[in-house]
Amino acid sequence: MQISKPTIHHHFPSKADLVQTVVRRYRQQARDGMAAMERVIAGPGERLQAYTGYWEACIRDGTASLCVCAMLAAEMPAIPSVVADEVRGHFLDLTAWLATVLEQGASAGVFQLRGTPEAEAMALMATVHGAMLAARAYGDPAIFKTIIGPSLAQLSRAA
Template identity: 70%
Template sequence: MEPELSSRAGEIITRAQALLAAGGYNGFSYADISASVGISKASVHHHFPGKADLVQAVVRRYREQARTGLAAMESQISDPLAQLQAYTGYWAACILDRSSSFCVCAMLAAELPAIPEQVADEVRGHFCDLAAWLAGVLEKGAAKGVFRLRADPEPEAMALMATVHGAMLSARALGDPEVFATIVAASVERLTRA
């Protein structure tokens, strides 16, 4: 269990998360955090001595929020197809309204060889968490006859996860948020065809 963060530390993490999603690990500095939060760089260092400490805290919180969100969705939605649509719909809405146009862990995964190991471990953990959740949804859906899997649930989950993150990248590259929904809808439809 992580120690409770101060409201200022939480504010720093929130701002760092937005900067990470926009430009990756090397796309921001403590000066950027300092300016946007309205505190000195020394104060940022007080809360997070090094950039790796800050980014690790961001990814830890991101993972916890993702796990909590997926669990809440699962408790509210019993149908596996509807769960999958809610997950992809969440990202489609975030990309469309620009509230979160890219998964922080996907951005960091692209930089994996160049980021500190403590951050890389958290990023890998996020992908393992998400793949396990997706595999569970696909397995339940296959058992109910909702999904027609062409492989075991685990590789199907990895393929879907790659499609979701690739669709984020395509939407960003083309400057068209609708691209995400189009790509992901085709992938989900493939899972439901006989």
């Protein structure tokens, strides 16, 4: 089956509609992935390792693109507001999930937080996204772990 330009325009009257749909689906997949980690992975330390490990494997194997929302976030001033709202929503979803994982870990004595769980979550998310970009830019997957490692070690230090 071939997908033609008229078929795309029939389903998505504008590029903004198409991108909004793609980002909305990406957000749902991410929420499904986070929920699956909650069900399958018992501890907050292991959940955080699974999250960073997913991106490390993607960088190492070249099996997936970088986070779509991270790439679009760099273009927030230029993208349509309906797309920007979805991108912002993804960041809010991810921040909330990471904050919950970090708070659970702090309560269990697994993580030592230097700030609020939300601030720590945003810092970790920014570090992961930056590590993805740096590893791709340098063409060296090991750079991802080099960058993310100290952040994870800092969180894991006993109080």
